[in-house]
Amino acid sequence: MERRAFFKSSGLALFGAGAVPGWLARAAQGPKARRRVLVTIFQRGAMDGLSAVVPYGDPAYRVLRPTLALDRTLDLDGFLGLHPALAPLKPLWDAKQLAIVEAAGSPDPTRSHFDAQDYMESGTPGLKATRDGWLNRTLERTAQPSPVRAVAVGSDLPRMLRGPQPAVALSSVSDFRLRDAMAAPELEASFAKSSMANLSRETFEAMRILKALPASNTTVAYPATRLGRSLQEIARLIKADVGLELAFADMGGWDTHINQAQRLTQLLGEFGGALAAFWQDLGDRLEDVAVVTMSEFGRTARENGTRGTDHGHANLMFAFGGGIQGGRVHGTWPGLAKEQLYEGRDLAVTTDFRTVLSQLVTGHLGQSAPVFPGFAPQPFSLLRA
């Protein structure tokens, strides 16, 4: 962990702000010095990627999915088509902002939700001892970072954001306050002497920033779903220029072992609707933002006996934002023929998820520190040159 102290503070150098705390300097400099932001969205439970973005051009698709195969999709490139419930994302694709990384995933063979999520969050597949998450390692150690540089929306802090650098979990900006504000100094002092001193300091510092935030500043109608609300909070923080660098939101319910068609239509509708609202809400602020989605693994290429799918291997990742080469499918399609499938049953991984994330961390955030220890990313073209 101490190694992080030795990395030069490229964030500050980038903005030429010298020894002034980065987020303060940027706030003072106005919109030109806006922060780059990475928004990570985790789809917990393993989304059926083969239904979200349908490989209708692969001859094996219909054979493997006798009852689940979709007859109509929103064509993307003559081979893949979006699930109709993802229609809200089509405008992003058409605007060449939304990119799809096909057959992405972890090299670890586990089909355990818990382990696979753990590996994707620690960023070290196969290695359970890693204590911090890759998003936390992305945070450079600066002298006086913004207390809200890393925010997860929800009632817990995901593994991905845990580690030595401060990161805040919040249910909503407006809930992030003390009911008894008068007691704040006393509480802060008593917790400062406790085993929860770090947590308490981070919480009280973040509270001071968020208290000063103007009321909600969006005119976009977000869907009234958990992901919708989470992304609305994130957009609010981005637009308020409080020094946000990393944001996290998640959505559960993707573990569709049984009668999945109807359930997936609902889930994908919620997912696409929330992302599209976020896209619309950010407007030109999208230039500073990259959004990336991930799910712990894909689902079996062949549907199971109960019109659902079991735990598989590769999945897909969506990405959109200012610097993303959108309107394109990235990566290599491994094929669905029996001999092409991983262990004879699942879509094979052709792009390590860390390759995608590495590019966002270095190319988008401008962070040079190795976030994925021992991993050498493949050359990849997710970002515009």
Next chain:
Amino acid sequence: MNRAILACLSLTLLANDAYQAKLAKDQQITHALNRLTFGARPGDVEAVKKLGLKKWIDRQLHPETIAENPKLTEKLAELKTISLSAPEMAAAYPPPQVIKAMAEGKIPMPTEGAEREQLAALVTIYKRRNQGSDEKLTPAQRKSLLLSPPPGQTVAAELVEAKVYRATYSERQLQEVLADFWFNHFNVYLDKGADRYLTTSYERDAIRPFVLGKFRDLLRATATHPAMLFYLDNWQSTTAAKGRAKGLNENYARELMELHTLGVDGGYTQQDVIEVARCFTGWTIRAPSGRGGRAGIYGGEFFFNPRLHDTGEKTVLGVKIPAGGGQQDGERVLEILAHHPSTSRYLARKLALRFVADEPPAALVERLAAKFRATDGDLGQVMATLFESKEFWSQGAYQSKMKSPLELVVSAVRAAGAEVERPLALANLLKGMGQPLYRKQEPTGYSNNGEDWTNSASLLARLNFATALEANKVPGLRAASLPSALNLRAPEFQKR
């Protein structure tokens, strides 16, 4: 790098020292109350002192020797659904669409039967809520209508209410803590279809009776309960498609090994998952007679359907299971798993994590696992061993665990001597804190690791709850003036 390893080593050494350091007498009582109960009430410390700590623990390990709190008995008696069987429940508390249809005259009301009166009451509530009503309601009736759960949610609501009451008021506290632990270990999700009706019986009949008994009985009770068969989809998993049989579903087989028994590193392969799933084909749910179709499973019971079963030979964890075993295939798998050494270690570590420390000492885990193996998985004896261990009574364990939201809220209510008037309001608070009762969607259950509950959102929610309780402004709670020595907002109170 070397420095990092050194630092790690010295931390480990320090931690080990902490598990050697003994507790003072007063600390021992506080610690026992923190870990064996949902928190000390005013007077509990004195009561334990008077009885003697050892004797008090022994009684908690034998809950049948403890007289139950009459207040709890009285409150539970008001909850009509918690003692019904699943078929009775499905008959008397049908799903909302059935109540709606009855209210609209599309389904006739039964003219006889024990549930008639109950159904009429639900239809009345439905009409009052949804169609307006020409009846004049007294203010008391109107209030009770607004506060009562919508018809169709009564069963789920009463299950939640019972849990809050029991955690708060039961004298058999260890039994309640263990019921929470083991339900969470064998988690099902209350909002998944038929589990709305099956979870009450699941906790009552498949979890509670076994929390201090044999693990294999607990395991089998969960494996054969319709709530689990439905939650992890096994009820529809069949041998290769033929006729109504549709094919295999791996969900239960995988979680059975990963979460219920061996643990993810317990030494099984993907092929084992498939073989175990084949063994359990035909373990399904039978609708009670006369209640077919989709609604039938709401009151369904376990049964083995040989026509859905894969009759071929299987190999599970290297053990051959000969062809033609029928239901015995699944029974054999449960025996193999319950007695596998990985299961003893996995369960020992999980218990130590809940009751001792976030990173429990390996020596303690090994001792608990050995006791598990030596006693054919006797959970009462494993718990007794844990409560006799030096690690349990050490400075390393003392106040080391962050309370979960449930532990925090209930311990505050108990410490304040507050009365729970509307348990659903408390359950609603827990939902906001990230721990809705019976509603963890994933089969992992909630984390037993205190660190997972440690974050800024959680800290603020806890402090705000404490502030409200101190001012007697928590919905659903009535708090008299707090004991003067009690500070719910103190850092120590967040831990146990």
